[in-house]
Amino acid sequence: MIIVLIVVGFFVLRGCSQDEVGDVSLGLFTTQDIKLNMLKDPIVTGVTCHVASIEADLSFSDPSDSAIACRQTGPITTDMIAEIDKSKSGDVVFKKSKSIFFKTMKIRRVYDPENQTLMYVSYSTKETSGSFKHSLSTVPLWGTDAYQMTKEVAAKQEPTEKVL
Numbered sequence: 175m176i177i178v179l180i181v182v183g184f185f186v187l188r189g190c191s192q193d194e195v196g197d198v199s200l201g202l203f204t205t206q207d208i209k210l211n212m213l214k215d216p217i218v219t220g221v222t223c224h225v226a227s228i229e230a231d232l233s234f235s236d237p238s239d240s241a242i243a244c245r246q247t248g249p250i251t252t253d254m255i256a257e258i259d260k261s262k263s264g265d266v267v268f269k270k271s272k273s274i275f276f277k278t279m280k281i282r283r284v285y286d287p288e289n290q291t292l293m294y295v296s297y298s299t300k301e302t303s304g305s306f307k308h309s310l311s312t313v314p315l316w317g318t319d320a321y322q323m324t325k326e327v328a329a330k331q332e333p334t335e336k337v338l
Contacts, residue, residue: 195224213268215283217257220248221313223268223294227279240279242296244311250318260285267294290315290322 196210209229215221223244259265264284284293292315297308315321 200228213281215267217265217267218250218254218283218292220246220250220254220318221292221294222247223281223311225268225279225281225296239307240296240298240309242281242294242309242311244292244294244313246313246318250313250315250320252320252322255285255315255320258283258285260287264293286312290320 193211193213194209195212196208198208198210200206200208206228208226211225211227213223213225215223221244223242225240225242227240262284264282266280267283268281270279278299279296280299281294281296284295285291286293292313294311294313295308296310
């Protein structure tokens with residue numbers, strides 16, 4: 175009886191995620207659901223990501239598939255961009271255990287300076303069926319306070335004089 179209460183309590187608490195914004199059932203005869211979670215970037219607070227992933231109750235391991243969509247939902251400033259990791263591997267901004275066997279879903283922010291774009295990649299840390307599952311979303315800085323106009327772009331925008 176105690177084991178049953180522990181298992182039921184685990185699944186009840188697991189469903190009480192503060193960042194969960196949706197839960198889509200995959201059918202009456204399955205224990206798998208698509209969970210929709212919201213994530214605010216902790217440094218670039220003007221970016222919100224929504225992640226869809228499968229959670230399989232009564233299983234020791236959730237599937238590795240996930241989808242991510244990130245959008246600008248507030249101001250993005252030069253101070254925020256100055257604070258982020260600009261290395262090629264970027265920062266892990268979110269992680270969630272997907273298995274008791276060391277599988278984790280991570281979301282990493284990577285900055286593309288040439289295109290002035292933030293890239294958010296969602297990926298599984300464990301190989302599944304011969305590949306590592308991943309999904310990508312981008313947030314361009316164009317139109318934000320953080321956008322830095324390059325000399326080439328500025329030159330193209332300057333009006334040219336016509337000599338008659």
